[in-house]
Amino acid sequence: MSKFIFIILLCLPTFVNSNGHWSYKNKNDWQQNAHYCGGNLQSPIDLWFNRSRHDQRLKPLHLVEKPSHSEVIIQNNGHSVQLNLKDRYILKKIAPLSEDYNVEQAHFHWGHSYDNRTGSEHFLDGQSYPLEMHMVTYSSLFANIGEAASNTRALAVVGILFELSDEPNQFLQPIIDALQDIPYQNGQSTIKNFNLLSLFDEKRMHRYYRYDGSLTTPACFESVIWNVLQEPLPISYDQLRAFQSLYDEHRQPLINTYRKIQPMGTRKLFRSFHAHHIHDNELKARISTTENHAQRTFFNMKIILVLATFSMMKF
């Protein structure tokens, strides 16, 4: 009998976690209960310009709005804030001859008020940002996102990073205003006149990084075509604080809601743009620094090789 109880106790944590009880506080343990989280195609990653390759087949992403008059529902789900966007938008031109992808939801990842440089999941050339928004879509070949979720390339996520600015982002403000109504888990509110196209605007959708990756929360399915836009959007300090002031399922501050960078492995990183399309001077400077560093390393390796060859020669 005692043996039987012991086995039940051993099984219990697995059972609880497989029902969606995960936390950012134990993110290093996710793979114990969700084995994909330890896979080779995990997200997020650091997006290095000099390790990416331009792919001319990557056309501007095209977001189309369907006629809809209902208000958008926003919810604090204990891990993030999520906008329900079902049946409102379609993402087109993911790949040549590709099917459409239906937009399901959008949500955010952020950090902590003591460090306004961390919070994003993806990095750009070694640097994190204070907030990242994910627009989650699924292939229209599937009946719903649940059926699509674990199938290869059946999900497509568009990520957008935010950087601190003195001016508030007016397009983000309807979301910020709703946050004060949903401080605790399961809190729900509505947003009138919501417009996703003002955040994921047409011009911005031309320039993005593309790679094959995963969901960044359990079950970490490796089914995502990732598209991270190259140009961050502005957000003011007060707007950022509104995210950092929310609470999780235990009524603790809902902060540091991001997964750490995952190994790139043998994956390839593509981009839809050339270097001269980058407008951010700070980012341009970072790219040229890493480029110089890479060239120096290559030059040093050549010298070492020549010296090694020279020292092996017998006179």
Ligand SMILES: [Zn+2]
């Ligand atoms: Zn996300």
